[in-house]
Amino acid sequence: MKTKKQNADFLHVGRKLLDWYEINGRDLPFRKTSDPYKIWICEIIFQQTRIEQGLNHYRNFIERFPDVQTLANAHTDEVLLYWKGLGYYSRALNLHKAALQIINDFNGVFPSDHNDILQLKGVGKYTAAAISSICFGKKIAAVDGNFYRVLSRVFADDFDVSHSKAFDYFSELALKMMPENEAGHFNEAMMDLGSEICKPKNPVCLYCPLNEDCLAFNLGKIPLFPVKTKKVKPTDLELTYYFVEFKDQFLIKQRKEDFIWKKLYEFPIQIPESFEKFITGQKKILHKLTHKNLTIHIYKVTLSSKKIFDQFSVDEEFSAITFDDSHQKSFPKPLENYLSSRFKGE
Structure with missing residues (x-):
């Protein structure tokens, strides 16, 4: 035509x-x-x-x-x-x-x-x-x-x-x-x-x-109309996070600028093997970006020792914050939703 x-x-x-x-x-x-x-x-x-x-x-x-x-x-x-x-x-x-x-x-x-x-x-x-x-x-x-x-x-x-x-x-x-x-x-x-x-x-x-x-x-x-023949096929991506908490605090770190969610805050992406016994829950989240289908696994790690919590935070350069403090930080949407549901008791 x-x-x-x-x-x-x-x-x-x-x-x-x-x-x-x-x-x-x-x-x-x-x-x-x-x-x-x-x-x-x-x-x-x-x-x-x-x-x-x-x-x-x-x-x-x-x-x-x-x-x-x-x-x-x-x-x-x-x-x-x-x-x-x-x-x-x-x-x-x-x-x-x-x-x-x-x-x-x-x-x-x-x-x-x-x-x-x-x-x-x-x-x-x-x-x-x-x-x-x-x-x-x-x-x-x-x-x-x-x-x-x-x-x-x-x-x-x-x-x-x-x-x-x-x-x-x-x-x-x-x-x-x-x-x-x-x-x-x-x-x-x-x-x-x-x-x-x-x-x-x-x-x-x-x-x-x-x-x-x-x-x-x-x-x-x-x-x-309009005619559009070229379509970008989304790629699948799997991410794992650990929500490491002690009492009313949890750990976060700011992302770099070399991948998705540049400069936003996130949870730890790995933990010491000794922490695995403290895992008390898991949540799977599906999230779509423009050209990516994300599957996100979040494991809740509830520590019983402030000394261990603080040491991990210092060693891996994390910041410890409360839920109220987290409102002053910007998180990727799926992590923000996790925080909201976590502290609403869902």
């Missing part, structure tokens, strides 16, 4: 989208500002988090870290703590590193050049395009899954969205639709249309402002 987009009036379609957005655009706090710092934070938060889930996190994060300087000066643990509940913690680590980049490389001023924005840690093509268009008026399409879906359907375009050239291909298509000096609003309109109307499943086509122009809708072929 080949696209029929050469017959479309691109700007006409783009203008209809903007007219719809002017009336129906979502009232979101970060749309009341053109501050690149705040737009950057919101774009990173909402990359893998739904708007309704992330709004309070966005507000709390901005309240605690209102500018680049504050974020750069913060300790990593606190940044992770304010990210708690959003998942994909590498996003928070990258924000912190990028804030330091802005301080060191741009004298603390958020860069306005598109290529400079792309150099920031954790900032990809989509995020750089969103910031450049919304904050600096650059005519750049912020192509993401919403763009792929809407444009594929409107033009019945079978270009594979998993192809390495998909971003460039759909950027070119979007730019033909984008009215002059409207890049920011156009990108936000496309985001809203993809999120609220042109959904991945069960799109509400009858309420779409582009349904008269949408080839897939008029051909009755909405389910065929």
Whole structure:
């Protein structure tokens, strides 16, 4: 199937989208500002988090870290703590590193050049395009899954969205639709249309402002678009932890940055053979990451000697904390759930 987009009036379609957005655009706090710092934070938060889930996190994060300087000066643990509940913690680590980049490389001023924005840690093509268009008026399409879906359907375009050239291909298509000096609003309109109307499943086509122009809708072929052939098969991974406790304390250590759950806290992953007789329980947890299926075994080790507990803690460089103290640390979700159930007596 080949696209029929050469017959479309691109700007006409783009203008209809903007007219719809002017009336129906979502009232979101970060749309009341053109501050690149705040737009950057919101774009990173909402990359893998739904708007309704992330709004309070966005507000709390901005309240605690209102500018680049504050974020750069913060300790990593606190940044992770304010990210708690959003998942994909590498996003928070990258924000912190990028804030330091802005301080060191741009004298603390958020860069306005598109290529400079792309150099920031954790900032990809989509995020750089969103910031450049919304904050600096650059005519750049912020192509993401919403763009792929809407444009594929409107033009019945079978270009594979998993192809390495998909971003460039759909950027070119979007730019033909984008009215002059409207890049920011156009990108936000496309985001809203993809999120609220042109959904991945069960799109509400009858309420779409582009349904008269949408080839897939008029051909009755909405389910065929977008085309995506390349799928990443998840790998299976098995992990073992030991919840080592003495009275109201247990042991934790911060992870490094060389694998999943970077810089989050975890329980010991091994114990001395002499500890095995103190194992008093076991729990198996199944957890899914983007490309990994995890099977996690957690063994509860209840020690009867503070001397042994303290010695193991010192020898293996663990920290001993209470459950109340643990609220100030960020754990991988399955370990956080284990702690909650453990101290609720489940």
